[in-house]
Amino acid sequence: xxxxxxxxxxxxxxxxxxxxxxxCEALGLDEDEVELTSLVIDDLGAESLDFLDIAFRLxxxxxxxxxxxxxxxxxxxxxxxxxxxxxxxxxxGAKALAEALPEAPQDRIQPGFPVRxxxxxxxVETFQSxxxxxxxxxxQVA
Amino acid sequence: xxxxxVWITGVGIVCAHGDDVATVAEAQREGRSGAVxxxxxxxxxxxxxxxxxxxxxxxxxxxxxxxxxxLRAARAAISDAFGEDAIDCRPDLVGVHLASGLVSTPVxxxxxxxxxxxxxxxxxxxxxxAARLADPSPWRARHFTxxxxxxxxxxxxxxxxxxxxxxxxxxxAVAIGLGARWIERxxxxxxxxxxxxxMIHPFGVLSFxxxxxxxxxxxxxxxxxxxxxxxxxxxxxxxxxxxxxxxEDARRARARGARCWGRVLGMGTSMDAYRxxxxxxxGHGAVAAMRQALSKAGLGPDEIDYINAHGTGTPLNDATETxxxxxxxxxxxxxxxxxxxxxxxxxxxxxxxxxxxxxxxxAMRDGVIPPTLNLTHPDPDCDLDCVPLEARxxxxxxxxxxxxxxxxVNCSLALGATP
Amino acid sequence: xxxxxxxxxxxxxxxxxxxxxxxxRDGSSGLTDNDRxxxxxxxxxxxxxxxxxxxxxxLPDRKAVKLMSREAQLGVFAVVxxxxxxxxCARAGIAPERFGAFAAAGYEVSALRDHEEMLAQSRSDDDxxxxxxxRLFSTGRDAYNPLAPLRILPNMALFHAGVTLGLQGPHLSxxxxxxxxxxxxxxxxxxxxxxxxxxxxxxxxxxxxxxxRSQMLxxxxxxxxxxxxxxxxxxxxxxxxxxxxxxxxxxxWCAAQEPTRTGYADPADDGATRSRLYGHVLVLAGGPVDACxxxxxxxxxxxxxxxxxxxxxxxxxxSRPRTGWxxxxxxxxxxALAVEEVKAGRYDRVLVTAAGIAGDLxxxxxxxxxxxxx
Numbered sequence: 001x002x003x004x005x006x007x008x009x010x011x012x013x014x015x016x017x018x019x020x021x022x023x024c025e026a027l028g029l030d031e032d033e034v035e036l037t038s039l040v041i042d043d044l045g046a047e048s049l050d051f052l053d054i055a056f057r058l059x060x061x062x063x064x065x066x067x068x069x070x071x072x073x074x075x076x077x078x079x080x081x082x083x084x085x086x087x088x089x090x091x092x093g094a095k096a097l098a099e100a101l102p103e104a105p106q107d108r109i110q111p112g113f114p115v116r117x118x119x120x121x122x123x124v125e126t127f128q129s130x131x132x133x134x135x136x137x138x139x140q141v142a
Numbered sequence: 143x144x145x146x147x148v149w150i151t152g153v154g155i156v157c158a159h160g161d162d163v164a165t166v167a168e169a170q171r172e173g174r175s176g177a178v179x180x181x182x183x184x185x186x187x188x189x190x191x192x193x194x195x196x197x198x199x200x201x202x203x204x205x206x207x208x209x210x211x212x213l214r215a216a217r218a219a220i221s222d223a224f225g226e227d228a229i230d231c232r233p234d235l236v237g238v239h240l241a242s243g244l245v246s247t248p249v250x251x252x253x254x255x256x257x258x259x260x261x262x263x264x265x266x267x268x269x270x271x272a273a274r275l276a277d278p279s280p281w282r283a284r285h286f287t288x289x290x291x292x293x294x295x296x297x298x299x300x301x302x303x304x305x306x307x308x309x310x311x312x313x314x315a316v317a318i319g320l321g322a323r324w325i326e327r328x329x330x331x332x333x334x335x336x337x338x339x340x341m342i343h344p345f346g347v348l349s350f351x352x353x354x355x356x357x358x359x360x361x362x363x364x365x366x367x368x369x370x371x372x373x374x375x376x377x378x379x380x381x382x383x384x385x386x387x388x389x390e391d392a393r394r395a396r397a398r399g400a401r402c403w404g405r406v407l408g409m410g411t412s413m414d415a416y417r418x419x420x421x422x423x424x425g426h427g428a429v430a431a432m433r434q435a436l437s438k439a440g441l442g443p444d445e446i447d448y449i450n451a452h453g454t455g456t457p458l459n460d461a462t463e464t465x466x467x468x469x470x471x472x473x474x475x476x477x478x479x480x481x482x483x484x485x486x487x488x489x490x491x492x493x494x495x496x497x498x499x500x501x502x503x504x505a506m507r508d509g510v511i512p513p514t515l516n517l518t519h520p521d522p523d524c525d526l527d528c529v530p531l532e533a534r535x536x537x538x539x540x541x542x543x544x545x546x547x548x549x550x551v552n553c554s555l556a557l558g559a560t561p
Numbered sequence: 562x563x564x565x566x567x568x569x570x571x572x573x574x575x576x577x578x579x580x581x582x583x584x585x586r587d588g589s590s591g592l593t594d595n596d597r598x599x600x601x602x603x604x605x606x607x608x609x610x611x612x613x614x615x616x617x618x619x620l621p622d623r624k625a626v627k628l629m630s631r632e633a634q635l636g637v638f639a640v641v642x643x644x645x646x647x648x649x650c651a652r653a654g655i656a657p658e659r660f661g662a663f664a665a666a667g668y669e670v671s672a673l674r675d676h677e678e679m680l681a682q683s684r685s686d687d688d689x690x691x692x693x694x695x696r697l698f699s700t701g702r703d704a705y706n707p708l709a710p711l712r713i714l715p716n717m718a719l720f721h722a723g724v725t726l727g728l729q730g731p732h733l734s735x736x737x738x739x740x741x742x743x744x745x746x747x748x749x750x751x752x753x754x755x756x757x758x759x760x761x762x763x764x765x766x767x768x769x770x771x772x773x774r775s776q777m778l779x780x781x782x783x784x785x786x787x788x789x790x791x792x793x794x795x796x797x798x799x800x801x802x803x804x805x806x807x808x809x810x811x812x813x814w815c816a817a818q819e820p821t822r823t824g825y826a827d828p829a830d831d832g833a834t835r836s837r838l839y840g841h842v843l844v845l846a847g848g849p850v851d852a853c854x855x856x857x858x859x860x861x862x863x864x865x866x867x868x869x870x871x872x873x874x875x876x877x878x879x880s881r882p883r884t885g886w887x888x889x890x891x892x893x894x895x896x897a898l899a900v901e902e903v904k905a906g907r908y909d910r911v912l913v914t915a916a917g918i919a920g921d922l923x924x925x926x927x928x929x930x931x932x933x934x935x
Contacts, residue, residue: 264681
């Protein structure tokens with residue numbers, strides 16, 4: 001069921017609560033196992049299929065639409081064509097990705113990092129930030 | 143007791159190329175695609191899938207298309223084997239093993255059964271559903287996946303074992319392989335084995351689409367969407383149909399002067415024990431299935447003349463399958479030619495293994511390896527001889543047909559030409 | 562002969578082997594009020610429910626639970642119990658590719674909770690009784706969990722059982738029929754006897770309590786004679802050189818098709834097909850049995866063909882009246898109960914029978930390993 005977000009401004013606490021709830025439901029975790037800094041793959045055990053489920057639950061909980069591959073696309077747009085070469089981040093690509101993912105472990109985002117491993121950098125906060133951004137855009141539109 | 147030899151004495155097929163063997167063989171030889179626009183079936187304005195491989199003469203008035211394909215294929219196979227619409231064998235020595243997939247719900251039935259029982263908010267009203275229970279319901283009837291077995295065993299008076307196989311995309315290959323074992327062991331003298339499927343309806347394509355399995359390519363014609371082993375592949379094209387083989391104890395078949403289409407030499411099955419929608423990256427399950435099929439058949443890798451690949455056209459399957467084939471048969475130049483029939487007929491899921499077994503029999507009979515269509519940009523990870531674009535003449539004595547399913551269930555069949 | 566070396570159960574008689582076998586012995590019923598959905602107007606208000614089962618707490622991979630239909634969840638509970646844990650291959654020293662899995666399982670007709678919202682969001686604006694296909698592919702799709710299709714794929718119980726135990730050997734995935742469960746058991750025994758596997762898991766699992774399947778049981782004429790039930794039942798099979806001080810195994814098995822009329826045994830056949838099948842399996846097993854356990858419903862009209870078919874002078878036992886219709890799980894549950902009866906010394910050999918809705922029949926003789934040695 002979609003949450004009633006229309007007309008109600010959610011405080012950050014409530015956004016966090018619903019984000020954690022989505023992760024708990026999708027990954028079969030208890031609340032105290034999920035932290036803002038948890039890496040979604042390495043700490044919480046998510047697999048690629050789980051990302052579909054997490055995105056679906058967030059969309060339903062906040063009445064938003066999360067475009068697939070949004071985070072990587074944002075970084076790519078910032079760097080243009082030189083984002084990656086043969087599946088590895090360029091210098092500029094690494095810089096743009098670090099900016100797009102300020103909450104991710106920055107020391108891991110180096111030139112040469114495999115593009116297919118980008119989801120390994122996602123934390124719970126990555127999703128919370130995305131939700132907040134999409135909620136803000138939605139309110140602007142409304 | 144020695145293993146009895148298993149002949150295939152009858153064949154029935156319903157696929158995007160049609161429902162008679164001669165037409166199907168000709169389409170294979172000419173490298174034709176059976177794909178049409180999915181939009182011909184229903185409105186796809188909001189669904190990014192261009193193509194489907196539909197059975198051409200499917201009667202839209204038939205609600206239970208899937209069962210219809212299964213029954214048509216089975217009846218055709220019986221007529222082919224026995225020259226009449228009856229099975230010439232003691233009833234308790236005839237077995238049935240048919241594969242069937244996910245239950246299909248046409249839109250009209252979802253309306254009649256589900257929407258009709260829901261309130262304005264979409265909550266299911268159990269009392270409303272209970273009140274309609276007295277009326278017969280085609281929707282409920284369709285959910286018995288043994289309905290085709292029941293019709294066949296009733297119509298033909300069959301009294302041997304009757305099984306429904308639910309082994310996903312490998313199901314009908316397993317049905318054939320296990321049916322052959324019944325004959326080898328002496329449990330049955332004749333077995334109807336195969337499968338049937340139709341998922342080309344809105345709920346069916348929606349399910350596969352949401353799992354990310356279907357190609358979403360839009361920049362070409364429907365015939366060009368399915369491109370197994372190509373660098374630009376991005377998913378499979380949904381197919382439909384049915385295929386049934388009549389398997390028979392060879393001594394009995396010889397004695398009654400039956401025609402032999404070919405032989406089932408061995409089956410190998412294995413599980414990846416890995417992920418639902420992805421094959422194990424090292425291909426260990428596929429390797430084990432192929433090796434076991436060869437071992438059961440008593441054949442070495444160098445005795446296989448052709449591999450009919452699972453070859454769905456998903457990025458992962460084709461690369462993993464190539465790697466697995468190399469482990470069993472050697473690299474480029476060593477491994478036999480391999481092609482994907484799904485390039486022409488799409489993926490008919492539970493029916494695919496049986497449809498492709500029939501195609502293998504035709505390939506051996508005609509000495510023609512069917513091509514992999516649309517393979518114009520070879521993928522370095524799929525660098526075996528995949529018989530691109532055009533059929534090739536070759537003498538084929540032994541072939542392997544691969545079927546690897548959702549959930550990592552694998553099956554390889556070793557088939558032999560008419561002795 | 563393949564030995565049945567362990568058993569796992571999640572059934573209306575009890576959750577876990579010990580609880581279920583204790584209830585079987587003391588004669589109690591597993592039927593209770595069906596509290597899963599409103600049964601007003603439905604032909605039966607009771608059902609054979611598995612009580613006290615919390616999948617997220619009691620299954621090894623709680624994350625996988627969301628991918629599992631109810632039968633997969635019950636099945637995984639049963640297979641983990643039968644295997645004595647998820648590390649069975651390492652503990653038993655069996656290579657994963659030599660450990661097979663043979664299953665018969667139900668399939669979720671429709672994950673109703675997943676579909677309600679999708680259908681509600683797919684309604685036509687002009688006529689709420691109709692679906693608008695463009696809405697189905699947009700707003701309806703957005704309201705549909707992308708993983709829901711994975712729960713309704715029919716071979717998922719086998720997949721989850723295999724992946725939980727890390728099994729990579731031969732496999733078989735059959736449908737929602739009690740007879741199919743016994744065929745899975747028979748084929749597992751063949752795989753072991755034929756040297757294709759060093760061990761095999763056999764699973765029968767089904768959840769016929771779900772509303773649509775209960776409706777189907779009405780259509781098939783099973784309800785209201787029997788209640789609907791749910792269960793997972795698992796066995797581990799090993800070759801008879803296995804280290805087992807009280808070896809009980811599969812002495813023989815056989816399957817057949819009986820004439821049917823609208824889902825029931827054809828009265829004209831009157832048990833003749835069953836009689837031939839059961840006679841044949843006893844010949845294969847090399848002699849008579851002490852007891853029969855299987856397709857008896859406690860309804861004289863329905864049981865007539867079965868009783869006509871069963872050997873005389875054997876004691877008749879039945880679980881169905883106490884569990885309800887368990888679909889693919891019934892045959893394996895009965896096989897597990899037969900193992901218990903033999904191990905407890907009450908019988909030497911038990912004939913287990915099962916019949917599916919489409920008239921598919923199977924029979925297995927379970928007994929002490931020495932019984933046919935010669």
